[in-house]
Amino acid sequence: MTVRLSSGTVTATVDAVRGGRLASLVIRGRERLIARPRVDADLPAISWGSFPMVPWVGRMRAGRLEWNGRTFDLARNLGGHAIHGTAFDRSWTVDASDERSVRMHCRIGDGDGWPFAADVSQVIELAPDAVAFRLEVRAEAAMPIAVGWHPWFGRVGDEPIVITVPSGQVLETTADLIPTGALVPVAGITDLRRAAAIGVRALDHAYVDVAGPSRLAWADLELTIEADPLAAVVVHTTPTGVCIEPQTAWPDAVRLASQGIETGLVRLDPGATFSAASRWRWRSLETSGRSLDALGRT
Numbered sequence: 001m002t003v004r005l006s007s008g009t010v011t012a013t014v015d016a017v018r019g020g021r022l023a024s025l026v027i028r029g030r031e032r033l034i035a036r037p038r039v040d041a042d043l044p045a046i047s048w049g050s051f052p053m054v055p056w057v058g059r060m061r062a063g064r065l066e067w068n069g070r071t072f073d074l075a076r077n078l079g080g081h082a083i084h085g086t087a088f089d090r091s092w093t094v095d096a097s098d099e100r101s102v103r104m105h106c107r108i109g110d111g112d113g114w115p116f117a118a119d120v121s122q123v124i125e126l127a128p129d130a131v132a133f134r135l136e137v138r139a140e141a142a143m144p145i146a147v148g149w150h151p152w153f154g155r156v157g158d159e160p161i162v163i164t165v166p167s168g169q170v171l172e173t174t175a176d177l178i179p180t181g182a183l184v185p186v187a188g189i190t191d192l193r194r195a196a197a198i199g200v201r202a203l204d205h206a207y208v209d210v211a212g213p214s215r216l217a218w219a220d221l222e223l224t225i226e227a228d229p230l231a232a233v234v235v236h237t238t239p240t241g242v243c244i245e246p247q248t249a250w251p252d253a254v255r256l257a258s259q260g261i262e263t264g265l266v267r268l269d270p271g272a273t274f275s276a277a278s279r280w281r282w283r284s285l286e287t288s289g290r291s292l293d294a295l296g297r298t
Contacts, residue, residue: 001016001017001094002014002015002016002017002023003016003094003097003102005099005100005101005102005124005126006099006100006126007099007100007126007127007128008128009028009029009128010025010026010027010126010127010128010129011024011025011026012024012025012026012124012126012131014102014104014124015036015049016091016092016093016094016102016104017091017092018036018045018049018089018091019045019049019051019052019087019088019089019090019092020051020052020087020090020092020104020106020122021049021050021051021052021088022049022050022051022124022131022133022151023035023036023048023049024049025050025131027221027282028220028221028284030218030220030221031154032153032154032218032221032223033048033049033050033151033152033153033154034047034048034049034152034153034154034240034241035048035049035154036048036049045088045089046078046083046084046088046150047152048152049151049152050149050150050151050152051084051087051088051149051150052085052087052088052120052122052133052135052147052148052149052150053084053085053087053088053146053147053148053149053150053245053247054085054086054087054108054120054135054137054145054147055085055086055087055108055114055116055118055120055137055143055144055145055146055147056082056084056085056144056145056146056249056253056254057084057085057146057147057148057232057234057245057247057248057249057250057251057253058083058084058206058234058247058250058251058252059078059079059081059082059083059176059177059178059251059252060074060081060082060083060251060252060254060255061081061178061252061255062076062080062081062082063075063076063080063081063082064255065115065254066254066255066258067143067144067254068142072115074113074114075113079176080176081176081178084150085108085114085147086108086112086113086114087106087108087120088150090106090108090112091106092104092105092106092122093105093106095121100125100126100127101123101124101125101126102123102124103121103122103123104121104122105119105120105121105122106119106120107119107120108120109140109141109143116139116140116141116142116143117139117140117141118137118138118139118140118143118145118268119137119138119140120135120136120137120138121135121136121138122134122135122136129281129282129283130279130280130281130282131279131280132277132278132279132280133149133277133278133279134275134276134277135147135275135276135277136273136274136275137268137273137274137275138271138272138273139268139269139270139271139272139273139274140270140271141270142267142268142269142270143267143268144253144254144257144265144266144267144268145265145266145267145268145274146231146247146248146249146253146264146265146266147247147248147274147276148227148245148246148247148248148276149227149245149246149278150243150245151225151243151244151245151280152241152242152243153216153223153241153242153243153244154240154241155198155218155239155240155241155242159218159219160197160199160218160219161197161198161216161217161218161242162195162196162197162198162215162216162217163192163195163196163198163214163215163216163217163235163242163244164192164193164194164195164196164214164215165192165193165207165210165214165233165235165244166193166210166211166212166213166214167186167192167193167207167208167209167210167211167233168185168186168193168209169183169184169185169186169207169208169209170183170184170186170190170205170206170207170208171183171184171205171206171208171232171250171251172184173205173206177204177251178251178252179206179250179251179252179256181256181259181261183208186207189201189202189203190203190205192207192235195215195217198237198242201237202237202238203235203236203237204234204235204236204237205234205235206232206233206234206247206250206251207232207233207234207235208231208232208250210230210232210233213225213226214233214235214244214246216242216244217285219285220284220285220286221282221283221284221285222282222283222285223280223281223282224280224281224282225244225246225278225279225280226246226278226279226280226281227246227247227248227276227277227278227279228276228277228278229248229264229276230246230247230248231247231248231249231250231263231264232246232247232249232250232251232264233245233246233247234247234251246278247264248264248266248276249263249264249265249266250263250264250265253265
């Protein structure tokens with residue numbers, strides 16, 4: 001089931017069947033997300049739109065979950081690791097919708113390989129200058145929880161794209177992008193504290209201690225991304241897309257937390273609820289009298 005939203009001149013499409021994701025966001029007449037292709041048999045579900053990550057974010061090393069003295073093996077769906085939770089390729093049930101909002105839910109821990117049952121609800125609300133997301137997880141058994149959002153913003157050819165992430169540190173990772181637990185100061189291509197043109201930078205980094213909203217700008221539009229709570233922002237760039245992923249915990253948070261590292265991971269007791277929210281706001285650079293150069297294009 002798809003739900004079409006509209007607010008002013010902004011339109012959006014939510015695909016409940018394919019992971020409860022925001023499948024389209026058209027602002028100022030342009031699609032801002034990478035859309036699902038007509039033929040996508042070989043395209044992973046993690047490669048388009050903007051989808052919720054539940055009940056973990058990023059990679060979990062070797063799909064190994066160790067919790068409360070027990071070890072569980074999760075499906076390894078990327079490079080030998082488990083990535084981005086289990087909700088992004090499940091069908092969600094739409095509970096209510098109107099012209100500007102949709103509310104839906106799904107159940108995890110029910111045939112998806114996650115060993116703990118929980119109910120997840122999601123609300124998406126569209127406004128003329130913003131879109132708001134809210135996730136809520138209610139646990140039936142004690143479980144670790146982290147959630148986030150994974151948008152794929154589109155870029156065309158060599159068009160200039162500018163990103164700002166107010167953080168001075170990224171997670172150190174192994175060659176296959178598993179965090180070691182150490183922090184590394186930003187430098188060179190990873191330094192996004194001032195607005196930086198992405199160009200051909202190849203980024204796949206988790207920024208921590210983020211001091212404010214992250215920003216993405218095309219030539220005509222600046223988009224601001226906020227989230228609460230926020231423990232990390234992953235920035236991933238490709239020739240055709242830019243991901244800015246707010247997360248409530250670090251990637252591989254369960255393993256790192258077991259080593260005494262503060263990752264943002266939450267222990268959710270039976271019957272307890274965890275909530276998180278994110279909001280994207282945008283403004284026209286043309287009507288504001290600003291440009292990519294004024295944002296600090298380098």
